[in-house]
Amino acid sequence: MDNGSGSSSLKTDPKRDDSSVVGAYHTPVMLEESLECLALCEDGIYVDATLGGGGYAEAIIERAKSARVFGFDTDPAAQRYASNRLARFGERFVLVPENFASIADALRARGITAVDGIVFDLGVSSHQLDTDSIGLSYRIEAPLDMRLDPRLKKSAAEVIANSDESQLAQIFRAYGEERFAGQIARKIVQARTEARIETTTQLASVITNGLREDKRNETLSRIFQALRIEVNDELGNLRQALEQAPELLRDGGRIVVVSYHSLEDRIAKEFFRKESAPRFEPGSLGGLKEAIDLARARLRLLTRKPVAPSREEVERNPRARSARLRAAERIARSIARIDEQ
Numbered sequence: 540m541d542n543g544s545g546s547s548s549l550k551t552d553p554k555r556d557d558s559s560v561v562g563a564y565h566t567p568v569m570l571e572e573s574l575e576c577l578a579l580c581e582d583g584i585y586v587d588a589t590l591g592g593g594g595y596a597e598a599i600i601e602r603a604k605s606a607r608v609f610g611f612d613t614d615p616a617a618q619r620y621a622s623n624r625l626a627r628f629g630e631r632f633v634l635v636p637e638n639f640a641s642i643a644d645a646l647r648a649r650g651i652t653a654v655d656g657i658v659f660d661l662g663v664s665s666h667q668l669d670t671d672s673i674g675l676s677y678r679i680e681a682p683l684d685m686r687l688d689p690r691l692k693k694s695a696a697e698v699i700a701n702s703d704e705s706q707l708a709q710i711f712r713a714y715g716e717e718r719f720a721g722q723i724a725r726k727i728v729q730a731r732t733e734a735r736i737e738t739t740t741q742l743a744s745v746i747t748n749g750l751r752e753d754k755r756n757e758t759l760s761r762i763f764q765a766l767r768i769e770v771n772d773e774l775g776n777l778r779q780a781l782e783q784a785p786e787l788l789r790d791g792g793r794i795v796v797v798s799y800h801s802l803e804d805r806i807a808k809e810f811f812r813k814e815s816a817p818r819f820e821p822g823s824l825g826g827l828k829e830a831i832d833l834a835r836a837r838l839r840l841l842t843r844k845p846v847a848p849s850r851e852e853v854e855r856n857p858r859a860r861s862a863r864l865r866a867a868e869r870i871a872r873s874i875a876r877i878d879e880q
């Protein structure tokens with residue numbers, strides 16, 4: 540998978556060209572809260588697992604005077620934009636044009652086996668939504684592609700064309716939490732017998748056909764979200780990356796996850812719960828299970844409940860509305876490994 544790092548290896552795909560971008564590429568969400576949870580060390584090594592426009596990476600490099608940041612992104616437009624933005628920091632920024640699912644291997648290939656912090660700011664950037672040439676938004680006419688990584692094999696149009704009715708219904712139910720998943724899948728299977736569904740607007744008109752006006756946007760949002768998650772295996776990637784994180788973190792290192800829908804947040808929540816020490820009732824020592832869980836714990840939770848953006852941030856940037864932040868700290872290995880002695 541590793542095809543080299545550094546902006547010199549990047550080719551421009553005219554369909555994904557970002558050279559016309561002026562103004563904001565993406566406004567970072569919950570940046571201050573994330574930095575606070577990372578508790579930056581001056582000379583730390585950090586991973587920005589979702590580089591996007593490079594807002595987080597830039598803030599880390601600026602605030603921790605000799606820190607280095609390894610920035611992952613699979614989208615060539617994000618790679619180019621962030622590389623340009625961060626070029627002034629020289630070797631303190633390293634682009635990793637890889638899926639974060641291969642976080643440990645990609646870092647090892649660059650000589651890194653331990654880091655001080657990892658931050659995930661999941662989902663898609665404003666740039667990806669607003670200059671949408673790959674069909675992420677039902678509001679913009681575009682080919683039904685949805686691949687955030689152009690190396691992926693299967694587009695959204697292929698998922699729509701080649702999945703059977705029950706597979707489509709399952710995708711809409713599992714990844715869009717859509718109540719009428721079965722009915723929508725049936726409409727799609729019916730429509731595709733007449734013409735192949737190739738564009739966002741074609742798909743949107745099939746889905747909204749016969750649907751009440753006031754239900755249309757929320758239904759379209761759920762179905763488009765579900766397809767994007769399926770095409771990019773977003774939940775699988777997150778699970779894989781999280782599993783690798785505790786071993787990558789140095790003792791006291793921090794992990795921060797900012798998610799934008801309940802499916803991602805649930806994965807982060809369950810992972811943190813599995814990896815963290817149990818909580819004892821005041822005055823209780825717990826039982827054998829709690830003792831084993833305590834010995835096995837690799838993380839200490841920094842957030843018992845998910846942190847939401849401030850009202851001011853949501854007013855300034857409505858796209859921050861659904862963000863939820865969870866964070867944890869790597870427990871020192873000498874404590875975590877008592878069960879292995």
Ligand SMILES: C[S@@+](CC[C@H](N)C(=O)[O-])C[C@H]1O[C@@H](n2cnc3c(N)ncnc32)[C@H](O)[C@@H]1O
Pocket residue numbers: 565566567568588589590591592593594595596611612613614617637638639640660661662663664687776
């Ligand atoms: C919300 S944006 C990040 C914005 C960034 N924090 C900033 O301040 O500009 C999410 C980015 O993660 C990237 N991304 C999503 N899934 C990824 C994955 N599995 N591996 C690498 N990058 C991914 C997307 O392409 C997108 O550019």
